[in-house]
Amino acid sequence: MSQQTLNYKTIEPNQVKTWYEACKEEQFPSDGGLCVEFEGLQIAIFNFSRRKKWYATQNLCPHKKQMILSRGMLGSEGEEPKVACPFHKKTFSLESGANLNGHECALATYPIKVEEGVVYVGLG
């Protein structure tokens, strides 16, 4: 299980080696997420339509190691955009990945871009 966690590492925009085509913009619910798979990794992508922003994080919730975050609920705490895990409502910053209401470790985050209706995620 912890091996699983190790697979997820934050990628900074300047570290992107490959931009993977994830799916179409229109597939996304507003203010919600979807999960995509590349190279055995599960990445959660969020369409924060209220803010007109896109985010990508690991799909694995660090709390109980569940592949679930794409089904989480979006929201904000102060200015910080966040996602709440469906299982126990641990919340994580979508910007930094940091856990906002507990001691869990942070989520890996990934660069994301949308071009001509297609959503891309950058991996290292």
Added chain:
Amino acid sequence: MKKVIVIGNGMVGYKFCEKLRAKAKADEVSLVVYGEEPIPAYDRVHLSEYFENQSAEKLYMAPRSWYEENDITLKTGQLVTNIDRESRAIETHTGEKESYDYLILATGSSAMVPPITGVDKKGVFVYRTIEDLEQIIDYAQHAKRGAVLGGGLLGLEAAKALLDLKLDAQVIEFAPRLMPRQLDDSGSNMLKSKIESLGIEILLNKNTKEIHGNGKLDRLEFSDGTSLETDMLVISCGIVSRDELAKTCGLETGPRGGFVVNDQLQTNDPSIYAIGEAANYNGMVYGLVAPGYDMAETVVDQLTGDQSKQFSGADMSTKLKLIGVDVGSFGDALGQSEGSIPIAFEDKSAGVYKRINLSADKKKLLGGVLVGDCADYSMLLQITQNGMAVPPNPEDLILGARGAGGGNSIADLPDSAQICSCENVTKSAIVSAIKDDGITDLKEIRTCTKAGTGCGACSPMVGDIVSATLKSMGQSVRKTLCAHFDYTRQELYSLIKIKEVKSFNDLLNQYGRGDGCETCKPAVASLMASIWNEPILKQDTIQDTNDRFLANIQKGGSYSVVPRVPAGEITPDKLIVIGQVAKKYDLYTKITGGQRIDLFGAKLNDLPKIWRELIDAGFESGHAYGKSLRTVKSCVGSTWCRYGLHDSVSFAIEIENRYKGLRSPHKLKGGVSGCRRECAEAQGKDFGLMATEIGYNLYVCGNGGANPQHAKLLAGDVDEKTAIKYLDRFLMFYIRTAEPLNRTSVWLNKLEGGIDYLREVVVNDCLGLGDELEKDMQALIAAYHCEWREAVENEDMKQKFRHFANSEADDPTLQFVPMREMKKPADWD
């Protein structure tokens, strides 16, 4: 920079670290902690919970990472064996040495083991650490009987643990009564009969002379010549401070143990402090956690430059839930002060005993004992500690004021009243957080004052103080939803309805701020569903996860499927379909407590397929995932039962179908029983009907669950039509006015005027709302639709039930393991 070493990573040692870091960061004080136990500090007070979940982590005061994040070096599994006061250094059993500027001894205590011949035999245990519990659990597997030596607080707790381990349990007490230091004879008798009724045998006046057995114990011999056969023994005869380090360096200890400390909690070496159960203050060792926390705070103040605060002893009042029995003991519990006047109240049938001790002039409360009902504990303790005036009829204090008056409300408490004894938070601290810092949210009050974060016993009182303070400031007390909406649920209900708001974003734009969160989104979703009853998947991303996927999420990420089976009546054909579907999709099946069948372990991608088959066979969603009507439980009734007065099944089916799909602040459950034998447990439901000779008695606002409460009679002997009319009104009134996630029982408890007022509204229509409530209900019923039918008939919606957006595959991390010919999800850690 100062360097502080703490010896002992128990509850008090931990609290010291927490409090120190709140005042001094790593650049001022460096902090190293040595703990003998292999794991970080855990909550010993709740040690017995380990029997339930056997998870040490759940008991941790803080995870290991917390120490790192706070720049605290934690060295577990290291016993400190030597202190060299000359060179100011300590040494551990592995030979590790480290020097300090200040040393904190928080070594706690160990169980006192009396010198009885044979105590070293196998099968004899103490009850102090997780390791002790592990050994007890292990040994109990091969034991039938278990005894506990000591009838104090811990002994009784240990006896309950033995009972839960399926042993025949006995408690052996030397004194003529249980909890001899906290309770008087009558209180102890009441407690004894309650505990005996659980199946624990209690032997008083027994002095254990010898422990017999060949290698392992099999019999205890008492000095009165009798004996007791048993397979294991847990010793719980008190504690002894762990002061063995004193001998290595000449620190002073008390005659009965403990490092002797002064008001600053310094030992005879001013750079060495002792706190918690290791300390001996004024000849006392405090075996409770709250005084230890107080000591930790005092030392932190000393080290960070605030020398004003000193330790001045602590109160030994306790309130606990002992084996399901509330027991409280405060102040001079036994009435030992000179001239004290006791007043006692005893109700044997209810198992309640209360006693208070008044001063000779009857003006002050000195202390008392409560068994079976501790509701007044906090108030009585406050009156005692703060020397508040006793009412003219002091018996009112335990009997409740019968009539007007009584000066015992929150407002009468002095500012210095200690509300949370774990964290030593006074009333004025809470009031000032509200008045000076403008904090009104209960959660934030807790975070900022820490009140109620320990044992939690004071939480209700903290809530009341917040309400009372706000009221006194002329603010009506409004429980607003969260940081994103300054409105209560009831206000939002009206806004949504009157302004016809149909989407979360519209509501947020008009009446809120920010982007919403996991608190307000589901609450608003529920409101909109209660008002418009539109398909909830229209706004799927504001729904709580179960509502979003129309199924309950399970450990591991699979889902459960619960088709509606109104009133529990089901045809053989439908049973067969459930069986076939379960088999085809490899689902675990279980009959639920709600008279229907739950199919567990469905993959997200399979949900629409499973429901397609169920719907084709005539099933509908059971809404097991929603805060909505669950089941209306029925008994078989007059059709078959020889006692049945009316056809309870038909009526239950009618009611379940009437309210199915209805969304409410919390879930709703109903029941209909065919006669007063009440086989449907209707009086344990949010609404229940019990057949009488001429109609039905209608009960409301009951529930099981965490805080069971019996339903109350709303109307007697009504016919079916009237019952439904009242139900419509009652349910709509609840939906309109309750706070989020309040069951009907909780709602009623807060409703001013209680059931009588509710009857005025529902039966006598005192608000003139009857017609409107019925009409609203009618509209909701008319808008009913099976959510699953909609989902499987709509291609776009079906797409939402996929794990991956870029593949049709299931989640490869889903894991199941076999169990009794079926399966269960693999455990998570």
